[in-house]
Amino acid sequence: xxxSPADLRAPVLAWFDVHARDxxxxxxxxxxxxxxxxxxxxxxxxxxxxxxxxRAWMARxxxxxxxxxxxxADVLRAWDRLGYPxxxxxxxECARAVVERHGGVVPASELELVALPGVxxxxxxxxxxxxxxxxxxxxxxxxxxxxxxTVAGEALPAPTRTAAEVRLADSYAPADDATSARWAAAxxxxxxxxxTARNPxxxxxxxxxxxxxxxxxxxxxxxxxxxxxxxxxxxxxxxxGRVMALLREAIAPVPQTxxxxxxxxxxxxxxxxxxxxxxxxxxREPPTNDDADPTYRLPH
Numbered sequence: 434x435x436x437s438p439a440d441l442r443a444p445v446l447a448w449f450d451v452h453a454r455d456x457x458x459x460x461x462x463x464x465x466x467x468x469x470x471x472x473x474x475x476x477x478x479x480x481x482x483x484x485x486x487x488r489a490w491m492a493r494x495x496x497x498x499x500x501x502x503x504x505x506a507d508v509l510r511a512w513d514r515l516g517y518p519x520x521x522x523x524x525x526e527c528a529r530a531v532v533e534r535h536g537g538v539v540p541a542s543e544l545e546l547v548a549l550p551g552v553x554x555x556x557x558x559x560x561x562x563x564x565x566x567x568x569x570x571x572x573x574x575x576x577x578x579x580x581x582x583t584v585a586g587e588a589l590p591a592p593t594r595t596a597a598e599v600r601l602a603d604s605y606a607p608a609d610d611a612t613s614a615r616w617a618a619a620x621x622x623x624x625x626x627x628x629t630a631r632n633p634x635x636x637x638x639x640x641x642x643x644x645x646x647x648x649x650x651x652x653x654x655x656x657x658x659x660x661x662x663x664x665x666x667x668x669x670x671x672x673x674g675r676v677m678a679l680l681r682e683a684i685a686p687v688p689q690t691x692x693x694x695x696x697x698x699x700x701x702x703x704x705x706x707x708x709x710x711x712x713x714x715x716x717r718e719p720p721t722n723d724d725a726d727p728t729y730r731l732p733h
Contacts, residue, residue, distance in 0.1 A: 446612075465541075468564035471487055476517070501528040575622075576620045585645065669701065
């Protein structure tokens, strides 16, 4: 029989009280905007890389108004190597929408949050819980893994989130706002620090005696055949990253010939440059005469 929500929550919350990391977006003086920025930065990027970037970002643009007024080139340079730079553009678009629609104040309603550029259902739920201390179903990969193991007895959740998972997570979230927000943070922290995807530290887990997966002998991942893993070397992501790195460091528009030096395969490079232009991450300026090459820069 699956462990009851109350029985599972109590030891996880007690563990969190002792082991929670001291992260700046959890501090008592955090702002809803700071929490939103952290959630966008933390998408597919580890905490160790995000924390210094978040501190620098918030020192420079502490409110949505500040970021809304910034130049896009400065925003992309500040994003630096956090990866997936479209997130930086969406974050600035989000800041402008907060200013235009909500007077510069991040809304607490999930419906209003989801309507903001770059804010999906997970981010909206996380901001509602971590910024406003309200009940919401926060279901990231860490929480999904904790529930898959402790309740469903599976090594890892399905590759894509299911409606059944959302219902399960909702049933384990406490009814009151304060405890629900703590449970969201605690279950996420347990997945990040102990119940990790690889090499879980079951010996340090506060609910190992309640875990269905551990009791079953830690069976293998039943979804392994459906998972796709993609390397980084040689991918378009790597090429795009090199182009963006060159343009971030440039103080003047970069000619086509300089871009050609960052990657040896011309067809792939051209495709990646076109995709960066299409994504609004790079601006192409036409040549000044018939013999010149186009130049490229970050958007203003």
